[in-house]
Amino acid sequence: MQNNFDIRYFAHSWVSDWNHGNAHFLRGLVRALLKAGEKVRCYEELGSWSLSNLIKQEDERAITAIDEFRKAFPELKIQFYKNDPRLGEWLARELRGADIVILHEWNHPRLVNHVLDLKSKLGFRVLLHDTHHRAYTSPREILQFNLHLFDGVLAFGEAIRRIYVNGFGVERAWTLHEAADIESFRPLAAEKSMDALWIGNWGDDERTREMEEFLVQPAEQLSDLKFVAYGVRYPEAALTRFEHANIEVRGYLPNLRSPQAYNQARVALHIPRRQYANGLGGIPTIRMFEAMACGAFLLCSPWRDDEGLFRAQQDYVSVGDGAAMQATLREMSRDERARAQIANNGFETISQRHTCAHRAAEFIEICKELGA
DSSP states (O other): OOOOOEEEEEOSOSSOOTTOTHHHHHHHHHHHHHHTTOEEEEEEETTOHHHHHHHTOSSTHHHHHHHHHHHHOTTOOEEEEOOSTTHHHHHHHHTTTOSEEEEESSSOHHHHHHHHHHHHHHTOEEEEEEOSSHHHHOHHHHTTSOGGGOSEEEESSHHHHHIIIIISOOSOEEEOOOOBOTTTSOOOOOOOOEEEEEEOOOOTTSSHHHHIIIIIHHHHHOTTSOEEEEOSOOOHHHHHHHHHTTEEEOOOOOGGGHHHHHHHEEEEEEOOOGGGTTTTTTOOOHHHHHHHHTTOOEEESSOOOTTOOSOTTTTSEEOSSHHHHHHHHHHHHHOHHHHHHHHHHHHHHHHHHOBHHHHHHHHHHHHHHHTO
């Protein structure tokens, strides 16, 4: 007999993906859990940073993004709350009957610790879900949570899991990688209208040197190729640099629109933040899963697949420096057959191992192990 769980999930934002890549995987994970028969209710703070910034967009993309999200995910039940002095009282009423409460790490410590205080009284289990690098780069922020009260941690890579166990003293932690929501991300018939595509936000100088070496300088040298970039929060100096390199910057791209962009590009570029190329080697960010799910040929700046999630240099191609990036871009922009072979390999690996349905099944097994 299947166990069905009553799950409550708190994330920074479900509605908005503006500079908020965590929303990509979480939306698909919850949809997969619902399809598996679990009961899931989603919570978002009223006036969240991501949604507030999305609404400030000066064109119709904000309204379009929200409308398209609601059409794509009608099954997600989202409830908004206020982070005010009555939060604890509201939580005490709202969380009755829950089996498992999941708190994404990008939540306010006040919310997190209120929920933990209610755990023993209401009898639910609490998991922390971490899909970011703050445990490695800003541990003090994570230590604002009462980590000893969690029943476990879901970490999106083995390197993060080890930090919680060996560094923070958490007793139980599991690796739960991100994955592709293949209902939204899939190959589409589209004419190739760009040679190289970069989708990514500025990232607070976390990959400034890497973008210069692996995006801007190749674009300058390959002036006959069409480079397109999407993303937000780029400072004026960076936008000017892109313009001088003949990179067309198109600003915010709602994540549900990215499959179309991936399918219009001959080459999709992936430039990880430097944290994922050194101390957190082995953690692929969501863009890798999504690009391969769309059947894109993926070309990466240096990244080590320490956990063996993909077939290196078969599912994607990784280069060691800017000169190799430039040479590979030139070669692969012309070689349609080679692009198709590698893209098909990546799509196959995603389909067989890295969909949100795979992760939902893993998550349900964790819940059973917890005895929720």
